[in-house]
Amino acid sequence: MVTRSDRFLSGLPEDAVYDLAVLGAGAPGLACAAMAARLGCRVLLIERTAHVGGTSAYSAGTLWVPNTRHAQALDADDDVEKAADYLDRTVGNRSPRALRDRFLAAGPDAVAFLEDQAGVRLRARPFHPDYLSDIEGSTHFGRALEPMPFDGRLLGDDFDLVRPPIPEFTILGGMMVDRDDIASLLTMTRSAKAFAHTLKLVGRHAADRLRRSRGTRLVMGNALVGHLLLAARRAGVDIATDARVDRMLATNGTVDGLVVEQGGVTRRIGVTRGVVLASGGFAGNAPMRSRYLPPSVPAFGPGAPGPKGELHAMAMELGGFHGRDAWQPCFWAPCSVNRRADGSLAVFPHFVFDRSKPGTVCVARDGRRFVNESISYHLFGAAMIERDEAGSTIPAFLIADHAAMQKYGLGMVRPGARGLKRYLASGYVVEGRTPRELAERLGIDAANLEQTMAQMKEHAERGVDSEFGRGSTVYQRANGDPSHGPNPTLGALATAPFYAVRLYPCDIGSAQGFVTDADACVLREDGSAVENLYAIGNDMQSIMGGVYPGPGITLGPGIVFGYIAARHAAAKAASDSGSAAAPTTPERQDPQETT
Template sequence: MATDNTRKHDRTVDVLVVGSGGAGLTAAATARAAGLEVLVTEKDSVFGGTTATSGGVIWIPMNRHAQKLGAEIGVSDSIENARLYLENETGQYIDRDRIEAYLASGPVMVDFMERETEVKFHAMEFPDYHSDDEGASTIRSLGTLPYDAGKMGPLMKRLKGELPQTLFMGLALGSSLEMKNFMKAGRSVTAMGFVVKRMIRHFRDLALHGSSQSIVRGRALIARLAKTLDDAGVEIWTDSPATELLTEGGRVTGARLTTPDGVVTIRATYGVVLAAGGYPRDRDRRRENHPGITATMEPVLPVPMTNTGDGSRLAESVGGRWNGHVSTAAAWMPTSKLPGATDFTGVWPHLVDRTKPGFIMVTPDGRRLVNESQNYRDLIPAMLEKFEERGTDVAWLVADARAVKRWGIGFVRPFPIPKGHYLRNGYLKSGRTLEELAQVCGIDGAELTATVERFNGFARAGDDLDFGRGRTKYERHHGDDEHKPSPSLGALEQGPFYAVRIYPGEITSYKGMATDVHARVLGHDDQPIPGLYAVGNDQANVFGGAYPGAGATIGPGMVFGWRAGKHLAEEAGKRLPGVAGETERLAAE
């Protein structure tokens, strides 16, 4: 069993992986499965990266789980459909070679990981993010099965935790079934019974083990990958950022790390894989690459504080080419923050509340600004456009008492969890009437009242004539299927009324290093830099800045992490178990 307790010293390995998220650990596991000696180094004091705090979902068209689910529910799909959908998604930013590599390798990667590692997935019926576009499907996303903490041993102490703000009394909700039951607990005896049983198991785990023994979502994906590596003798060095790449004759041959034991030189015989999480917290890079106020504002992000663009800086230092040819700079996410928040633990990603009946978003002029139920990647560009048009940088998520009781709002949990703390600290604003709420928030009260009256008319009729909210399969999926006539539209009628300020946040950056189909970093001459790879958010987004479906960041991270590991193995004259080199089948066949 590999540990991180021994003194770190200069050494030579076959492959060095910089970063311990899903992309980096997939590259490491793939190379190790081919028999290569691998070392993983991580800047943070815990391993897991952004993946560990994510949903652990990957978007892989035509994977075997999807095909089985499709047969069961009568939904068909094909690589041709996926290709058409991605052509529409990426538009002028399409990179056909990498798209084809992604489509071909995705299903192969899934089979390989489930065969050769601890990783296990499950099918999800989840609409693509532009669900009504040609080629879209509902069966391309895969979730990660929970993992038993008891199997982790000493690794558990260094496994990154879930976002603490999203936990309920220390419990992370794994499945959509758990989420639905916890949301309904305040109004359903059956749901409350489910929650009570689940909490009893959770408290038993706390008493016996000090934490829940069910690792879920993105953390389960990381746990499964880390356990695979640990069993294979691969070390993950934490608190050990890479600060310099080593080169000989134009080839990257290793890196220098700053470790608790001092500066250590690692020689990498076949290559270095950069998987350091992109640049969402690099203020200089943001000023150069982000649009509107996101270029200069203090970022309000639920991502690790260590994602400061290290991978890109390392790659550029040896001649790597930056690729900003994408439709948008980031995978956007509407967020809110607690007063005085200083890191990601004080930031809430608004995935659920804004898509439910009884919520709208407005600017200080009292007018709506976006389709609140659209996917999060599209919502922020629309929000930034209205900010510029209206001369503001403020938006509010507004709801009535009924909606907040049913769904919560940001950090505020649904009934029966008290919300007084958030009213007292100023995170949650309230007013007995819309006019009173408007006064508290600095919103035009007359216009807000008129906006809500107009929206309420749309809600009762079941059709949003201003923004078309609730018209797509994706938006209806994220609404409330018990609400009529539209699962997405609900009138704001019952006071008191509540509001939380919304910021243009993100879950990762999309611009990054130019890479080829094997994830090799390209130089300014568009030729691969020997021995250097970039995966995950250190490489420019394969979808050209688009977000086709749930899992469209971790999916590419794992696919190109796998392709990097596979190419490194072939460079060493080895083959992956069960994978026939470059003769792997095209998923279309």
């Protein structure tokens, strides 16, 4: 019988010893733990909160890993040299080329191991372009992998360990939907196939709600976490949730133990082969935020609670240090905020659903545009920060006319304007019968806003945004409305009333982290390694250098370097014992592409 993970330490002997301890149960930590266990290591996974998954559970769950067998199956026009060239052009000297090369070389093997040995199921879409698709070396598909839908019932009692998604991203009281489901929901009255799919989804969810507080059909980030949690459990990983590391122990500079507290129980745990930092980065630590982030960036964000930066302080005491070459210290997304009925703060990231749709525009306090609305969320957030002067672009104002609101929604308001009355009442959405009235209610320049909206009409008619180039790349046009022309991202704001939400630049993950070598070993400033200490995910200095070249560039490298760290630790165990660490053969998972 598996001990409850929130009471795990109470059943652990005083002299417990593990090969590897992984600190943090987001997707990179879960993957590293599962793979290390499959490679023969005895692994303890420690999570500070009550749930596993971290911010990965809130995300789309996409992994950016070039040249896997999924790309080959789609006959993608890609190879290692092309991917390396793309990263050279986009990232450049903001990260070491050697680490990027290691990522590209190990990525296909990491994905194959995750699928063949751990039972995780991934797929690539036939159209999923890189974010900087106008730069040579980019591709339109093949590099972005997403998890297959996962049947949470396979987890048994562990299902409740999976961090639930952001409520505003679910429907019908906890039913998760992905892009395919959304397409069916929007067309179910016009398509028999879409109606049948929707009926199956709703029926499954209704059955789930008789037994659980939310649906067990997991998609996107929740699906990835579900796959990885099942893989970790089947590989024999011990998991302790609601557990805090109080001290990191080292002998002669080699990390060899931890002091962990859980529910009033404290244990000193020996670690022979390594400790892996996978806690989610520095961004939950107030002093580090003050040191690295501009003061205009708000304290709230759409990430999961948990990381407070204590582990970073411990690793720094052992000689580890944060990198300094990243373009941005964090990855950004424009977010809108609203107070829920229970008093909690809902933070909604505006990734792709509204900013690039026709009939929308984003302006600063002067009523003028300052950014191409259809660029990636990271570039959009960076533009808000860099162009902010005395609160001119923070907050910014995303505006939609009535037709766009009905067709695409706006932020937390779903297509069909569902929920609009509630969000108008809370002040999340501001309404105006005319552009001037809307401007007055927002406190922005009315004459400039009227001129901006007139210019948008001209851009839409020509299909060319002469100011900022909106809809000028494959990626940008992909996020528009394919049924709208001549430019799928440009449309006049002509139908009253008009609506707006306030946008703030929020961090969605740390780009600045510990400098490591190509094996994910944490380095000191003199170039020597802190023996037995690894960093992956957002705890590792981003190999993307604070740039965001494509979908999944945090989770992809996080999981690949988790694989690299796991192999390094397992090889160390083999060399110390004088025999090879033989990976066990996993039990194959049941089919999980469910509806």
